[in-house]
Amino acid sequence: MSWPVARGIDPIETMPVSPHARATRRVLWLWAVIVMAFLYVPIVLLIIFSFNEPASPGLPITGLTLDWYEDALTNRLLLDAVKNSIFVAVAVSILATIIGTMAAFPLVRGRIRYPGAARIVATLPIMLPGMLLGIGILLFLRRVLDLELSLLTVVAGHLVFTVPFVILIVAAQLQGFDRKLEWAAADLGAEPRQAARHIILPLIWPSILAGALISFTLSIDEFVITFFTVGPQLTLPTYIYTQIKFGVTPAVNAIATLLLLGTLLMFGLGIVLLSVGRRVRRRDAT
């Protein structure tokens, strides 16, 4: 693996300054390779073991099989868990995107009395360890509101940390938004509602979409908060957790591989959509 040196970089820029520069660079390159291996070896092994015959995941590789995939995919509990997770993730991403996008506007533009406090309240759920959120929300829903735990309480729990993500992402784009465009629209007779619909939304939709994709991915992977707020139902992460705790078979690795593939697809889709969005905007701009 070698990373080509940038074309177009000024040779003076990369010219060795100290006599050790070349050596330093070699060492750094080697370090980068080691780091990438550190990041990916566990994942690659995870995938390899999903095809391995023995009933406990690990070396040696004795024979290749697809049995664990069949095991995983014919398991009713798992399929229900996947269905539940998708329901929660779709609900969370729709709600979080709408709620977060709406909130981003007054946060960026309004004169909020305590901007510092609002910022801290909006970042705390992202920064606080999930365990604290999970326990707090569980106590609030059960002991204070006396609600039965269900998938809906999971959705509520997930909103607490996905809404801040959407707010931060959309607010970041709104901050760079050229308000002259809106004023121009207003000068030309557009109502604020029309300006929002025809001027602002078309320009900031990549960040809204990014917010939706991120909240979907975060929700479908979230274990800790789900663990506390879920009722008798299983979601994908809680199912995987019980599998890991009680009797691991490579079926877990098969699920992991499929989930990884799913995440990659979502990721790819997000990137493609974002770059399409950028291209559209660029074309509109010229």
Add this chain to the structure above:
Amino acid sequence: MTSEVGRGTTPADAPEIGQRRSVARLWPAIPAALVLGVLFLGSMAFMVVFSFWRTDAGFHLVPDWNVDNYVKFFTVPTYLRTFGKTLVMAAAVTVAALATALPFTYFLVRYVSRRWQRIVLLAVIVPFWTSYLLRVYAWQAILGERGVINQLLMGLGIIDAPTRLFTYNDLSVFIVLVYVSFPFAALALYATLERFDFGQLRAAQDLGARPDQALRHILLPQIRPGIITACIFVFVPIIGEFLTPVVVGGTQGVLIGNLVINFFRGAQIAQGAAFAIVIAAFVTLLLIVFRRHLQVEDVVARG
């Protein structure tokens, strides 16, 4: 009051219009205020309340106000020791993650073309978006007694019998935590390094600074916000970590988060709430102290 007066309004009708305007502007934030103000802050507030109550013999929460739950945290040696150990673990992982990520991102920004930078960065982020649970689980098959490391060491003839050096202890928890924290550190550091003008290092050296002096006096002060952000993003989650010890830590690798979970498992809600509040207060304090340097968007808004 006067601060709410909109610019461009006449003084006579200003207060009323100003107020109506600010209400009109704030309504889109109401649903978010419900989620964050009621559900989140409400949860935290009631957790504070419960932490001053008592759990009776029948596992019911009783509004019998007292501070025993907090006293226990600070007087029972096991609890204090576990909390101290959690802080040491968090600090060690932070140092290791930054020491790993700093040379990596420095190399990336300084010597790799923009196009490849983006690809490598994406490769760092992708595992970050896959299930946390599975990333921890992946290490079970590597560190375990019959795991890859043991198999390799035995295959090479270095050891005869599987060693338990790498499993169900603090070392295994440490390794896995560095693994899951790395992307946070790399993202935060990349974001600041990317804004750094490397010409300054050359300038410093032209003026006679040794490379290490240039790094220390020119680079380091300018990337300090990124370093602080990275530290916070690695350190804070570990204080509330309970999953990694469960999956690879065994009984030896227990952290403070596991104690909290055990209290709730045992229906000792008031006691668990007090521990959770101590942790939450500690984290909030850290965030407030470092809020000026913390660049959450650098890490969050890159996905």
